[in-house]
Amino acid sequence: MATTDRYPRQATTLALAHALSAAERGLAVIPLSRTKLPALRSPHRDDPTAPPCHGECGRPGHGVHDASTDPARIRELFAAAPWATGYGIACGLPPHHLIGVDLDTKSGADSSTALRELALRHLFTIPPTVVVLTPSGGRHLWLTGPPDVVVPNSAGRLAPGIDIRGAGGYLVGPGSRTDHGVYATAPGTAHLAPAPCPRALLRLLLPPPRKHHSAPLSAAGGAHGRGLIQFVLAAHEGQRNTRLFWAACRAYEDGIGPELADVLVDAAVRTGLTAREARSTVESAARMTGHHS
Template sequence: MHPTGPDHPPAASAKLAVAAAARGLAVIPLSRTKIPAVRSPHRDEPRTTRRCRGECGRIGHGVHDATTDPEAIRVLFDAAPWATGYGIACGRPPHHLIGLDLDVKNGDDGPAALQQLANAHGFEVPPTPTVLTPSGGRHLWLSAPDGAVIPNSVGRLAPGIDIRGTGGYLVGPGSRTLRGTYVFDPTTAQLPVASVPPPLLQLLRPAGGHHSASPAAVPMSGRRAVALVEFVLDAPPGERNSRLYWAACRARESVDGPQLAAALIEAACHVGLTEAEARATVASAARRGGRSSR
């Protein structure tokens, strides 16, 4: 698969992404806050009722840019020299990847919750490539059947288990983030991606067979974190600063406030604010929070 060591310079991210693509995994560059690094080409345009998913032919559409073409990958990374990692698109052939994000913070124990589900529904968690996260959690890679549409979800299956499915992405091993580096569990790095057990597949399918909307396009744990970043990413011109300010105020209420604030700044830059403007807005929210806590 990929190197499992803890440290890779930013220049290595493109090489890691190309290596992943050689194994059939479609990739995009990520920033250190784990959001797509290439900024939207529509950030200064009036908001439309339908978000462009790359139909315009330009890059900067998040997971919709994901590709296995080495030359296209280099173009993406050349457009975002600040990228320190890469994302792996889920749901794409040939692997039809599903990511089980097992968290172990804020009182949740994702691995234990998954084992409880396995015991209750009569399946075994198969050996499969597993990525260790800086927070102590892990990402299990599983392969869905061709044609299966698995929605993204945050905590729906069980507390501490987030699902990255169709339209979502996983942080690739070797990626450097604000929290640290994502690395393969060395005992699993050479394993093939295992098929999802049928009972687990049934649990992952949306109720009634319908694809439920989910804010999991950004691979962050917790409903609140995902929602706040998506709130900023969806800001139309004229509302970007006010949305960022509101989200930054809410971020201060989170135990992951500093990391979430950095992700909000990245999201604001993605939709058109300058870094200086975004940082000033987040700093203003911090000062407001400081006054209110006195």
């Protein structure tokens, strides 16, 4: 039993060491569980009426929003999660503005070939960069983006099996231990710095330009519904999901959620969210308020 009890502590100690090493390179980190999810649960999980919080409350448990490069803060996070066996690296933050290209193998798609075909079609080359090997046989390519560009997360939008980790996302750091094995830096890449994302690839990763429409989306929900729609339409980069979630919660609480759900999704898409992201956020609001979308 002593060996069984000791193993998690050893794994956590090793994960913390790797996380602190990453922080020294300017990479903000959070502790992860063996499931690759943030190890600390939300402090608001028992309060369905709590407004969206990205850590403003000062307590840990806000996922990637807890990410830090401060060694003292990182030790505090790991001390609060002694079951952590890995760490996540937040994407999109300065100084690296990390972009992760996740070449997955679980979907059955040949993601590496798909990336090579995209490179040939759009005339770019992936420069030498950090590559992390996943336990399932996939690869994470680390790239950096310009400080004034926000790259969104996406799954399969670029090509089947290619997921993108951008602002608000994270990559499992090398040295992390999960239920399926250990993440490791590919031989010959550990000493490299993340390379700049090729411009042609960066253009593929960005959402389509925001379109401006003068016509109202819908009269759904009456004046109150129109107010919620305009609230979503006024969202700027970095607040689109938060505004959509808040508006959807208010709609469901006021009994117009089912009527307004599709219209709110359309409004969010106009601000630059993908339909999949927007619908997921509205569905989360429905669950949070005890309704079904």
